[in-house]
Amino acid sequence: MIQFGSAHVIYIFEAARWTIVLSLIAFFGGAVLGLLLALARVSRLLILRALSAAYIQTIQGTPLLILLFLSYFGLSLLGYRLAPIVAAGLSLTLYVGAFLGEIWRGCIQAVPRTQWEASDCIGLNRFQQYAYVILPQAVRIATPPTVGFMVQVVKNTSLASVIGFVELTRAGQIVNNSTFQPLVVFLLVAAIYFAICYPLSVASRVLERKFNVAR
Amino acid sequence: MSRDDQQTLAGTRPAPTGAPDTAVIKVRDVEKLFGQLKVLDGVSLDVMAGQMVAIIGRSGSGKSTLLRCMNGLEDIQGGDITICGHNVGRGKSNRADLRRDVGMVFQSYNLFPHLTVERNITLALTLVKKKSKAEARQRAEQVLAQVGLAEKIDAYPEQLSGGQQQRVAIARSLALSPQVMLFDEVTSALDPELTVEVLRVMEDLARGGMTMVLVTHEMAFAQRVADQVVFMHKGKVWESGPTKELFAAPKTAEFAQFIGTGL
Numbered sequence: 001m002i003q004f005g006s007a008h009v010i011y012i013f014e015a016a017r018w019t020i021v022l023s024l025i026a027f028f029g030g031a032v033l034g035l036l037l038a039l040a041r042v043s044r045l046l047i048l049r050a051l052s053a054a055y056i057q058t059i060q061g062t063p064l065l066i067l068l069f070l071s072y073f074g075l076s077l078l079g080y081r082l083a084p085i086v087a088a089g090l091s092l093t094l095y096v097g098a099f100l101g102e103i104w105r106g107c108i109q110a111v112p113r114t115q116w117e118a119s120d121c122i123g124l125n126r127f128q129q130y131a132y133v134i135l136p137q138a139v140r141i142a143t144p145p146t147v148g149f150m151v152q153v154v155k156n157t158s159l160a161s162v163i164g165f166v167e168l169t170r171a172g173q174i175v176n177n178s179t180f181q182p183l184v185v186f187l188l189v190a191a192i193y194f195a196i197c198y199p200l201s202v203a204s205r206v207l208e209r210k211f212n213v214a215r
Numbered sequence: 216m217s218r219d220d221q222q223t224l225a226g227t228r229p230a231p232t233g234a235p236d237t238a239v240i241k242v243r244d245v246e247k248l249f250g251q252l253k254v255l256d257g258v259s260l261d262v263m264a265g266q267m268v269a270i271i272g273r274s275g276s277g278k279s280t281l282l283r284c285m286n287g288l289e290d291i292q293g294g295d296i297t298i299c300g301h302n303v304g305r306g307k308s309n310r311a312d313l314r315r316d317v318g319m320v321f322q323s324y325n326l327f328p329h330l331t332v333e334r335n336i337t338l339a340l341t342l343v344k345k346k347s348k349a350e351a352r353q354r355a356e357q358v359l360a361q362v363g364l365a366e367k368i369d370a371y372p373e374q375l376s377g378g379q380q381q382r383v384a385i386a387r388s389l390a391l392s393p394q395v396m397l398f399d400e401v402t403s404a405l406d407p408e409l410t411v412e413v414l415r416v417m418e419d420l421a422r423g424g425m426t427m428v429l430v431t432h433e434m435a436f437a438q439r440v441a442d443q444v445v446f447m448h449k450g451k452v453w454e455s456g457p458t459k460e461l462f463a464a465p466k467t468a469e470f471a472q473f474i475g476t477g478l
Binding site for chain 2: 112114115117118119120121122123124125128132133136137140
């Protein structure tokens with residue numbers, strides 16, 4: 001048995017960087033996909049609405065773990081060998097996109113219909129209506145649920161450990177396997193997750209307050 | 216849309232509507248259905264340039280729907296609507312041209328809550344009319360002065376009273392220099408005191424020669440200011456004509472009863 005020491009702590013902290021990187025990929029990839037999906041869900045074109053709804057239903061009904069298995073092991077059978085970071089990033093993007101798409105659809109639809117009418121009556125085209133009237137209001141509504149979901153995503157990146165990607169959780173497992181100090185190791189891991197997620201919650205509250213003051 | 220209309224739209228603006236005896240709005244046999252329910256049943260009316268026409272009637276008589284149809288917010292199932300030379304109602308073609316000439320004010324103001332009063336007004340000026348920021352700001356100041364709210368230019372809608380918000384909404388519409396303005400029960404959400412300030416603005420506009428159609432429950436105001444009154448009942452124009460004549464001698468029992476109840 002090896003004594004738990006500073007080298008282990010450093011190792012865990014370094015792995016935590018990957019948790020952050022993976023979270024950022026998930027968020028930005030998911031945000032782009034989510035916005036497209038949300039707009040498709042409220043589109044005037046039936047085909048776009050149907051396709052986006054089907055995608056969201058499918059992904060929301062699939063465990064993230066299975067998405068990870070599919071993109072890492074499944075795709076490799078088809079000859080696409082993705083690096084763990086790529087497979088994890090891809091799975092999380094698909095997953096986060098579906099959820100944000102649905103959350104944001106709700107937020108867009110929560111903007112009163114009369115805002116569409118008023119902006120229509122002053123001659124704005126559909127793009128201008130979205131860009132200047134609808135989305136800015138939807139963003140305010142969307143902030144709390146989006147940040148709340150992001151906190152979930154940060155924690156869900158731990159699932160990437162099952163495809164051999166060494167992020168925070170996997171690093172904790174590795175250290176524990178050699179030191180047999182689960183309490184210390186996993187408390188440290190938990191504390192680091194908290195340290196990543198807590199500022200998000202705080203930021204959300206600050207943003208909410210700022211929006212409320214601004215209007 | 217007919218060939219003639221398209222030519223008008225493609226070329227210069229439609230003939231100036233300032234000329235008297237020109238119907239700026241022509242509504243012909245309009246039918247509107249919400250599912251099985253016929254809310255407009257063969258409605259026809261003309262609005263001449265510079266006139267103020269008040270549409271009155273009970274709730275559910277179809278008056279707001281008629282106004283919304285005039286502006287293409289609802290499509291119609293039968294008949295024909297022409298406003299400032301634009302054919303409205305079936306299909307949504309040439310909305311941009313329609314919007315340039317027709318302004319609309321709503322019962323619930325519908326200001327953009329996340330934008331200042333200035334930006335509420337300048338948004339369409341800069342985006343649609345391609346005015347510079349400075350020009351747009353100047354225009355905003357001008358129309359705000361017109362509705363008596365020059366000092367509120369940097370406020371957010373939420374910081375204003377209902378009456379002030381409604382005056383800003385009128386200013387927002389006015390800033391685009393429409394030829395016709397439609398008012399949809401614009402004082403219904405306001406208490407009497409605030410109603411007065413909004414009505415005053417509208418009266419000023421009428422005096423300035425703006426062509427206006429308003430759906431209203433303010434009978435005293437309609438009687439005093441409107442040139443023509445249209446009484447709607449059961450989705451039809453039940454009675455209409457010059458205000459004084461109409462109120463002096465109601466022809467139908469329904470209208471007599473309506474004004475008799477003091478609504």
